Amino acid sequence: MSSAQRIMAVIRKEIIQLSRDRLTFGMIVGIPTALLLLFGYAINMDPRHLDAAFADLSATAASRQFVMDLSQSQVVDFRYRAGSAQELEELLQSGKISVGLLVPADFERRRLEDGRAAAQLLIDGSDTVVQAAATRLGQMINTSPYQYQPALLEIRTYYNPERRSPVNTVPGLIGIILTMTMVLFTAVAIVRERERGNLELLIATPVRTTELMLAKIAPYVVIGLVQVTLILVLGNLLFQVPIRGSMLDVYLLALIFIIANLAIGLAISTMARNQFQAMQLTYFILLPSILLSGFMFPFSGMPRLAQWIAELLPMTHFMRLIRGVILRGAKLEELAGELAVLGLFIVVAMTFAVRRFTKRLD
């Protein structure tokens, strides 16, 4: 009874303080919106409209048709028309184009011959993303009817057939945003009280460690869920990200992930001496979460060691869970293993925080 009263007292105090802290309040709404717009619009791993030029030395009806078809793919925008291969290279060198198409004079003859490329694609490889996109363009030529060859492999993309980046990014972005804000908020929570001198008074009162820890994370659970809603609504309105699984599952998943992050934040808070240290430690979690979780780069392509490190991050497990539920429409029962791992994170981090925090100054 008195324990509940103490917990409520601390929660109420946290909420009052939060409502008066404009910076934190702004971060709650600002970070998700900014990141969503950034990743949704600006960062695109599947670029279109690459600047390009072509040199049609063949100048036949078929070659003109070929150039036209490529430009309709929207991967390249032909901005220049070059007269020779050398001119194409100059354009590439000066950075005016990323892709150059050379249609040789004997295009008609070459394309009827087996084992010989009919045309040449000059690609600026200094940007790997551009390179990858242009290489796919090359494959398109090879598998196109111009070769009069059946494609060796028919590729069918499931779940995101249009290859739109936001569809893949937004669910993962929920995880990144929650990691960033939830860990940071609680990492700072106890350190701030220590810095301002409040902690010395607080630990001289009958508030117990567990009560303090629970009360510190409770308000942020609600804030985390508000953020999830914000991302889902914006993601759906701006990028038409579908939610194929059940909404309840999405929130349940988010809830568990939020608590895991808050617990980690608390653990950080008991280790850091000041707010600056707490923030640095937060980035120690955040950066690998962005890079190794499979959010930015495919998990399967990483070296074994990186994969092991990634398994130690809640974000990696959340990534699999949330993509599963939102994009594949998977049920939570099918993902029980990953859920259990998240639960384990909560138990370990919370125990660590409660153990480490003593109501002592030494």
Added chain:
Amino acid sequence: MTQTQSHREEKTAVEVTSGLAIRARGLSKNFGKVQAVRELDLDVPKNRIYGFLGPNGSGKSTTIRMLCGLLTPSAGDITVLGWRIPEQAEALRREVGYMTQKFSLYEDLTALENLRFMANVHSLSRARRRERIESVTGRYQLEPFLRQYAGTLSGGQRQKLALAAATLHEPHLLFLDEPTSAVDPESRRGFWETLFDLVAEGTTILVSTHYMDEAERCHALAILDQGRLVAQGSPDELARSIDAKVAIVESTQPRRVSAALQKQECVVSSAQIGNTLRILLSKEASDPQELIRSAVAEAGLEIESCESAQANLEDVFVASTRGRKQP
């Protein structure tokens, strides 16, 4: 869990009846190589104002923090209100109030919100909370700034608020760590009057200070220097039992006389008050007046008068902190 709980709730029987609020033996605290507190023996009687007098860094705060269980002693035994500290610190926390040296309530909460928070943290019932907040608001004249952010209060207002918050749950024992360091003299006077009100109601108060006038108002005090207890007793007792002699010297050249006297082996200190000098001499000086006169004459200076005087608390403080030759 329940077994350890009941074990922890048990007060040590001896202390309950002894009439002592705090008893400490051989209390020491080291921070790395620094000995902040050394072998302190303390007996703080119930229902009194007990003062810690000492210069900055003498171990006052460290001792208070150990007594309320916030720091673990490196050595020694502590019993506070019958609880063994630090083992039973959690049980003690319900019975004591603690006012930290630095203002430690929440600056982004209003005075009233801070009081409500502290009342709830101490598990006061709704009715009692209202009654107690009303009571401390009246006693410490908090009414005009109840709805003001604590961070915007003046030093005196903050101090009243902090004392109000520390006494909400009517503790038997109050720890006040330099409570008046950021307060004007007028507020300090008022503050001490309220402390005596609390004592009249049965509270024991342990207060640390470096103000002599405050120390003089304590029932009993301990003078600390470099972590050591150098004197203990009531201000009167301390002044009477001082092992030093005091002389008042009047001169037209006080600075030069003072400089000449301080070269003497027996002179512990010399303090100028207007045109007179208050000279503190060690007990070995058999005839202080003769010693002063000859020392002054030797330096080729003149004095108008030289009389012996009654020692006061400041003399005790100076004698016990500066007189002791450092090892």
